[in-house]
Amino acid sequence: IVMTQSPDSLAVSLGERATINCKSSQSVLYSSDNKNYLAWYQQKPGQPPKLLIYWASTRESGVPDRFSGSGSGTDFTLTISTLQAEDVAVYYCQQFYSTRTFGQGTKVEIK
Amino acid sequence: QVQLVESGGGLVKPGGSLRLSCAASGFTFSDHYMSWIRQAPGKGLEWVSYISDSGGSTYYADSVRGRFTISRDNAQNSLYLQMNSLRAEDTAVYYCAREKVTTDHWGQGILVTVSS
Numbered sequence: 701i702v703m704t705q706s707p708d709s710l711a712v713s714l715g716e717r718a719t720i721n722c723k724s725s726q727s728v729l730y731s732s733d734n735k736n737y738l739a740w741y742q743q744k745p746g747q748p749p750k751l752l753i754y755w756a757s758t759r760e761s762g763v764p765d766r767f768s769g770s771g772s773g774t775d776f777t778l779t780i781s782t783l784q785a786e787d788v789a790v791y792y793c794q795q796f797y798s799t800r801t802f803g804q805g806t807k808v809e810i811k
Numbered sequence: 812q813v814q815l816v817e818s819g820g821g822l823v824k825p826g827g828s829l830r831l832s833c834a835a836s837g838f839t840f841s842d843h844y845m846s847w848i849r850q851a852p853g854k855g856l857e858w859v860s861y862i863s864d865s866g867g868s869t870y871y872a873d874s875v876r877g878r879f880t881i882s883r884d885n886a887q888n889s890l891y892l893q894m895n896s897l898r899a900e901d902t903a904v905y906y907c908a909r910e911k912v913t914t915d916h917w918g919q920g921i922l923v924t925v926s927s
Contacts, residue, residue: 739913741856748906748917749856755912792856796913799870800846800858 701725701795705803711811718780720806722793727773730797737797740769740778743805744789753778754796785810813837815907815918822924827897833890833907833918841865841885844910847892849903850920857903860892861910875901897925 702725712718728737736756741749751760753769756776766781780787788810793803819831831847846861860871860881869881880893890907904920 737913743856748920749914750917751913751915754915760915794856794913799861799872800848800914802856802858805855 701728701798701801703793703795703801703803705791705793705806707806708804709807709809711809712780712783713811714785715782716811718783718787718808720778720791720793720808722771722776722778722803724774724776724795728795728797729773736772736776737795738769738771738776739794739796740767741792741794741802742787742789743792749792752791780808783808783810813909813916815909815916817905817907817918817921820905820921820923822926823897824927825898825925827925828893828895829897829923831892831894831905831907831921831923835888835890835907835909838909840883840888845881845883845890846908846910846914847879847881847890848906848908848914848917849901849923850906851900851903854903859905862890894923897923899925901925 704723706721738756740753743749757769768779770777790805790807814836816834823829847859862869862881866883878896882891902925906920907918908914909916
């Protein structure tokens with residue numbers, strides 16, 4: 701399964717909304733449990749990735765509620781509702797429907 | 812808390828071998844699948860391999876199948892990656908990671924450089 705993110709980078713003003721898209725080459729919705737096998741990660745420079753969201757929209761414990769995920773099937777979105785300085789990072793989507801595949805990453809910067 | 816500490820990285824010549832280790836603590840190791848994921852310098856994330864909780868099932872990316880072998884020792888809370896026939900394109904930071912619903916905890920990573 702190929703994961704494609706857009707855009708590759710974006711610059712957003714502090715307090716504004718950031719939206720990242722992720723498209724899978726085939727559906728990652730598992731019919732038996734009606735769950736989308738899609739996760740989002742945040743990676744800051746020099747650090748390993750951090751899990752933000754799984755099942756497309758379930759926030760990992762401790763993740764601020766300004767991060768939200770949506771979508772189903774093949775099209776997904778990560779939204780940061782009000783961008784904070786500490787949110788500057790590269791964001792990756794990952795499918796876990798069949799082994800694991802990551803998107804190419806989206807770099808989020810401050811405008 | 813969950814801790815994953817990789818070791819065994821370094822510089823190796825093309826065609827050479829290296830064995831990575833990962834020491835796990837802070838959770839019941841034998842309850843979890845475990846993964847290796849890599850990141851080439853300045854590039855994105857690439858899943859390499861994972862292994863079932865018992866060690867009985869293993870899965871590999873096409874790019875490493877036949878060259879890399881994942882294994883684990885549940886008595887020692889350790890994960891391994893034997894890398895043979897290394898190529899320049901295998902140069903990357905290699906992360907050990909725990910699997911729950913999906914990849915939920917990562918080590919700090921270890922650099923493997925393949926160069927003559």
